[in-house]
Amino acid sequence: MNPLTTDLSGAAINPLQQLTEMGGQVMWVLLGLAVLGLVAFFYLVITGALFAPRLTSRLRKTLNQWQQQPSQYCVESLDDVSGWLARCNPLPQIIRVAMTTMLECRDGTNVREELARQSQQALKPFEAPLKVIEVIAALAPLLGLLGTVMGMMSAFSAMSVAEGQANASQLSGGIYEALTTTAAGLVVAIPFAAIAAWAEFRLRLLNLMINDTLVRVITTPIGVRETRVRSTEKPAPAVTEEPRAAQRDATYATG
Structure with a gap:
């Protein structure tokens, strides 16, 4: 039977308990951050699809x-x-x-x-979930490093208790915990760092689109169309005095 899936009494353990057994107490914090990051990511996606x-x-x-x-x-x-x-x-x-x-x-x-x-x-609705994802991406490696330090401390504590005669099995527990938390911290941080970069890029594109649209509105001169229409209209022909005089003479002749 695989020792990673059973406890000391030989009973089977679930995957969540297995992770905590492998990484120690820091693993609980990393799991909580992963769940919080997923909630923030889905909230960001749903909000973007509806209110962007x-x-x-x-x-x-x-x-x-x-x-x-x-x-x-x-x-x-x-x-x-x-x-x-x-x-x-x-x-x-x-x-x-x-x-x-x-x-x-x-x-x-x-x-x-x-x-x-x-x-x-x-x-503004996109700033809060983006900030949460960025904080998780920054904290996860630090927590993994904290778990590494705690695992190495556990390993050296076992050596001190054994008075320098500790065997490999006594040291393997602390070293395994140290490596597990480091890997878990990187596994949590890498995808959320990518998500944060993608979301920030999308927000920058939205901001540019809004600015371009508003520039098109406020830079259009009011009344530019009416001025253009008036300038293209042909002026009415002027009436000279000669036709008017000829018309008066014709009126008198017929009268």
Whole structure:
């Protein structure tokens, strides 16, 4: 029978108890961090799928209309959304604020401050789970190192009790615990470090997308379409005095 799956009495032990037997008390902390990291990861994925800013085809069409002819109609078209998932998208609200403030000709500094606050609020739900994952990725190797130190201390304690005559079986327990916690710490840290890098990259892309969208809104001059239309209209032909004089002479002749 495998000694790793049985205790001293020969009874079978479950995998969780086996891990704690292999790594000591530090293994419980690592397991707790792994569970917390998984919860934060799934929360991040679900929140991103529902509440992440998304530049849909409908929003692109509205932005193109705004750049061609800024008007209240573009603002009203943002209110015409259907579906629960579309209403969870915070980007239309940010675009609506930008268009409304531009049509009202408010101060540019106040507009930019308000848009920056709105953008920060849209990305705020993703900051907490990302920070949790980053902390777990940083703490797991340190906890593995702590377990290594505690395992080596246990091994040297066994040597001191044996007064320098300890055999390999007495030393193997502490060394095995030290190596197990080190490996467990790396196993927990590596995937969460990758997840944190991926999530940070995605947040950077979302931030760039929001900034690019708002720049397209606030840099469009109000009334640019009306000015362009007026400049392309042909002026009405001027009426000279000669035709008018000829018309008067013809009237007198027939009269």
